[in-house]
Amino acid sequence: MPPDDSNSLVCRGTGIDLEAKTDQTDPLVTGVPGYLQDVYRWAYLEPLALTVFDHQAMVSAILWGNYHRLARGVLEELHAGERVLQLASVYGPFSLQLLDALGPDGKLDVVEVAPVQIARCRRLLEHHANARVIPGDAAAPPEGRYDTVVSFFLLHEVPEDYKSRIVDAALDRVAPGGRVVFIDYHQPRRWHPLRPIMATVFALLEPFARVLWTREIESYARHRGGFRWRKQTFFGGLYQKVVAERVDPPESGMAAP
Numbered sequence: 001m002p003p004d005d006s007n008s009l010v011c012r013g014t015g016i017d018l019e020a021k022t023d024q025t026d027p028l029v030t031g032v033p034g035y036l037q038d039v040y041r042w043a044y045l046e047p048l049a050l051t052v053f054d055h056q057a058m059v060s061a062i063l064w065g066n067y068h069r070l071a072r073g074v075l076e077e078l079h080a081g082e083r084v085l086q087l088a089s090v091y092g093p094f095s096l097q098l099l100d101a102l103g104p105d106g107k108l109d110v111v112e113v114a115p116v117q118i119a120r121c122r123r124l125l126e127h128h129a130n131a132r133v134i135p136g137d138a139a140a141p142p143e144g145r146y147d148t149v150v151s152f153f154l155l156h157e158v159p160e161d162y163k164s165r166i167v168d169a170a171l172d173r174v175a176p177g178g179r180v181v182f183i184d185y186h187q188p189r190r191w192h193p194l195r196p197i198m199a200t201v202f203a204l205l206e207p208f209a210r211v212l213w214t215r216e217i218e219s220y221a222r223h224r225g226g227f228r229w230r231k232q233t234f235f236g237g238l239y240q241k242v243v244a245e246r247v248d249p250p251e252s253g254m255a256a257p
């Protein structure tokens, strides 16, 4: 009988190690999952990456000019005074825009795993007493309930098992009446001129992204009950926004007035 590898921490099909490596001699990677070290070191773990990528113009260019439209897709789901959990930091002013939308009574927690990004995000938010950067894994965010949980271009960067863990954790942290907002890649239409370019980028640099062309984000949730799901695509289908709204009935025994 073949050995049961269901608990293996090596991502099937890629051989990429999912386990956080414990190389205490390299502060750039301490606590960082294996896939991030193996695939995205150049983009997120090296200090030089900030010089290259941490600019509004660069973020917009990577998204083919769609950054504002996609960020607006998140901002329009927020309400002043809410508690928001952002899963992983984002280059550019994204977190500041969330704070603007939340106003002084809102609260923002950002969970980020890479030391260089934790430090960058703390600098970005240092003058905002209502924002915290929490070192940790988006697949195991801090306990607590939030009105909105945001995942902005995180899922396409993580292996399949991780996608499920992040989606489950996001759904678990949403308060009744709240929502999770996912913005990510999606399958572009057949005629889309960028389709072959994006397929090549994914093949060369982003091995966990292409699956979002064929698999719905909703399907990663292990328990989908209690949520109303909606989806919208942008820019010829290349991007998607998926919102899961928590519609749990009130706790049993608490009769509605």
Ligand SMILES: C[S@@+](CC[C@H](N)C(=O)[O-])C[C@H]1O[C@@H](n2cnc3c(N)ncnc32)[C@H](O)[C@@H]1O
Residues within 6 Å of the ligand: 033, 036, 044, 059, 087, 088, 089, 090, 091, 092, 111, 112, 113, 114, 117, 136, 137, 138, 139, 152, 153, 154, 157, 158
């Ligand atoms: C959210 S994605 C956003 C990508 C987008 N292209 C941008 O402009 O930044 C990138 C961030 O996710 C972080 N990240 C990746 N996997 C993570 C995980 N499991 N937990 C927390 N943060 C993670 C990376 O360290 C990086 O800072």
